[in-house]
Amino acid sequence: MGQNDRLQRLETFEAEALGFSGQLFRVALRVCRDRERAEDLVQETYLQAWRSFHRFEMGTNLRAWLYKILFNVYYGGIRRERLELAPIEETIAETIAYDPPTPQHLTEEEVLIALERIPRDFQVPVVLADVEELSYREIADALQIPLGTVMSRLHRGRKLLRMELANYARNAGYQIAN
Amino acid sequence: MVMDCHNFKELLDSYLCGELAVETNHTMLCHAERCCSCRNEMAARRLLRESLRRVCSREKMSDHAMENLRTILRSEAGLGAGPARRSDEAGRRSWFAGLFKMRFLMSAAVVAALTLLIIGAWSLYVLRRGDLTNQQKMSRLSPEQIKALELSGSLIAESVGDHRTCAAHFVDATESAEMPDSVRNYDSACVRLDKIAAEGAAGLLLRAAHICDFGERKFAHLVYTRDSRLISLLVTARDSQALKSGQVPPFDGLTLGTQRFTRDHLALGAYQTVKRVILVVSDLSENENTALAERLAKPVAEHLRSAEAKLGLEKRVGRLNLRED
Numbered sequence: 001m002g003q004n005d006r007l008q009r010l011e012t013f014e015a016e017a018l019g020f021s022g023q024l025f026r027v028a029l030r031v032c033r034d035r036e037r038a039e040d041l042v043q044e045t046y047l048q049a050w051r052s053f054h055r056f057e058m059g060t061n062l063r064a065w066l067y068k069i070l071f072n073v074y075y076g077g078i079r080r081e082r083l084e085l086a087p088i089e090e091t092i093a094e095t096i097a098y099d100p101p102t103p104q105h106l107t108e109e110e111v112l113i114a115l116e117r118i119p120r121d122f123q124v125p126v127v128l129a130d131v132e133e134l135s136y137r138e139i140a141d142a143l144q145i146p147l148g149t150v151m152s153r154l155h156r157g158r159k160l161l162r163m164e165l166a167n168y169a170r171n172a173g174y175q176i177a178n
Numbered sequence: 179m180v181m182d183c184h185n186f187k188e189l190l191d192s193y194l195c196g197e198l199a200v201e202t203n204h205t206m207l208c209h210a211e212r213c214c215s216c217r218n219e220m221a222a223r224r225l226l227r228e229s230l231r232r233v234c235s236r237e238k239m240s241d242h243a244m245e246n247l248r249t250i251l252r253s254e255a256g257l258g259a260g261p262a263r264r265s266d267e268a269g270r271r272s273w274f275a276g277l278f279k280m281r282f283l284m285s286a287a288v289v290a291a292l293t294l295l296i297i298g299a300w301s302l303y304v305l306r307r308g309d310l311t312n313q314q315k316m317s318r319l320s321p322e323q324i325k326a327l328e329l330s331g332s333l334i335a336e337s338v339g340d341h342r343t344c345a346a347h348f349v350d351a352t353e354s355a356e357m358p359d360s361v362r363n364y365d366s367a368c369v370r371l372d373k374i375a376a377e378g379a380a381g382l383l384l385r386a387a388h389i390c391d392f393g394e395r396k397f398a399h400l401v402y403t404r405d406s407r408l409i410s411l412l413v414t415a416r417d418s419q420a421l422k423s424g425q426v427p428p429f430d431g432l433t434l435g436t437q438r439f440t441r442d443h444l445a446l447g448a449y450q451t452v453k454r455v456i457l458v459v460s461d462l463s464e465n466e467n468t469a470l471a472e473r474l475a476k477p478v479a480e481h482l483r484s485a486e487a488k489l490g491l492e493k494r495v496g497r498l499n500l501r502e503d
Contacts, residue, residue, distance in 0.1 A: 003256075003257065006255050006256060006257060007255075007257055009255070010251060010252065010255045010257060013251070014248070014251065018247075018248075021239055021244065021247070022235075022238060022239065025237065025238065025239040026234050026235070026237055029237055030234075035240075039239055039240070039243040042239060042243075042247070043243070043246065043247050043250060046247055046250075046251065047250060047251070047254060050251055050254055050255070051254070099187065101218075101219055101222065102219060102222035102223050102225075102226055103222070104222050104225060106229070108229050108232055108233040109233075111226070111229045111230060111233050112233045112234075115230065115233075115234075126230075127230075127234060129191075129195055130191075130194075130195070130227050130230055130231070131230050131231050131234045131235075133195070135195075135197065136192075136195070136197055146461045147342065147346065147461070148346055148349055148406065148407065148408045148461050149406065151192075151346045151347075151349055152349045152350060152406050154191070155188075155191075155349065155350050156350065158191050161226075162226075165226070
């Protein structure tokens with residue numbers, strides 16, 4: 001491949017793929033919980049994506065493809081944590097039977113604190129679905145887990161988030177509807 | 179499904195994500211129109227989603243990191259100066275970059291090549307053997323049996339669709355369910371479906387029992403869980419809409435045993451009676467699902483076959499009585 005072809009190909013890649021860097025970074029940040037690591041993860045994701053770009057079929061879902069690579073790179077980095085839910089976290093989520101009404105009037109800071117308190121295995125699907133607006137199928141593909149597991153983690157993750165917010169609201173003296 | 183406040187709240191987040199079927203969306207909106215508390219909950223969850231989106235969107239990659247990324251890509255494409263990855267720049271091995279060191283790549287490449295070679299040879303062997311087995315199987319089936327297989331196959335999309343959109347919402351249900359009597363209006367033979375399937379369902383928890391609409395098809399639907407795995411038992415009409423040809427093939431499904439299919443990582447096992455098709459759908463492996471279908475759907479199929487035979491007999495007796503009158 002000549003230099004001009006390579007340049008043209010890279011420009012296409014940058015034009016198509018780099019627009020998603022913000023979204024990838026937000027998810028990387030939830031996964032890594034550290035800015036530098038998140039930036040490294042995004043960097044490595046794009047590098048892998050560029051190396052496989054010749055296999056990508058234009059017109060198909062580029063964003064979902066990038067998320068899949070991101071989690072592949074991430075899982076490759078910490079293989080031991082792959083798909084494993086800490087048993088204690090699973091137990092916590094399962095024991096929540098009470099689903100409180102969603103409190104209103106909380107600040108964005110309070111919402112962020114509540115989100116960060118949720119175990120990562122529940123937090124990441126919630127961010128992918130409710131912030132990044134991936135479909136449940138895209139989340140299952142990206143995280144490489146069955147669709148049923150995605151739905152279950154989303155259900156529990158959202159419930160945990162509402163619990164955190166309700167506790168926060170109660171402690172702060174806000175009134176919660178019954 | 180009856181839309182009460184509990185079901186509404188269970189489905190609300192999926193509604194906001196646009197993951198529900200059009201019919202369910204409509205039922206949700208009808209309920210919200212009537213119920214003030216659910217309407218408030220809908221508004222509160224919408225606000226929460228917006229807050230989440232705003233608060234997460236504040237986090238951005240630094241300009242420096244973006245600039246680095248472009249430089250790395252140019253270097254990788256053979257178009258620019260040497261890499262300026264943060265890891266190299268800072269003189270430390272990054273967490274991820276360390277994985278892609280040359281030494282790692284070389285040894286990984288050798289292992290991958292060997293693994294691929296072994297997997298390739300094994301797949302070729304299994305594929306050839308599988309083809310032969312299928313050909314042998316197909317050659318042993320009568321044309322009616324093949325048609326019966328096609329009929330079950332044509333219900334795959336709707337069964338999988340119903341499992342995905344409906345069953346998945348009960349994965350966290352905590353209460354056990356019973357088939358309501360109202361089912362009688364749809365199919366009187368399904369009224370005690372939960373009891374009939376109970377013996378085969380040992381070890382499973384029944385989480386929902388109702389009549390479902392998916393597309394233009396109605397299903398009697400039992401949703402079971404085992405750990406966090408979902409299993410659907412579906413009963414639907416063996417009618418002319420099932421096949422594109424519009425014709426119901428003559429019945430010879432009895433001798434087929436469990437018909438097995440896989441679609442989008444979901445396994446299906448099917449049985450047929452003269453008037454109905456019974457399907458078991460789950461994300462278990464095809465073999466596990468087939469074994470489960472054998473336990474769960476076979477007694478149902480037998481019950482329905484005897485109910486159909488009894489009905490046939492009653493009709494014949496009715497006709498005889500009319501003639502005698």
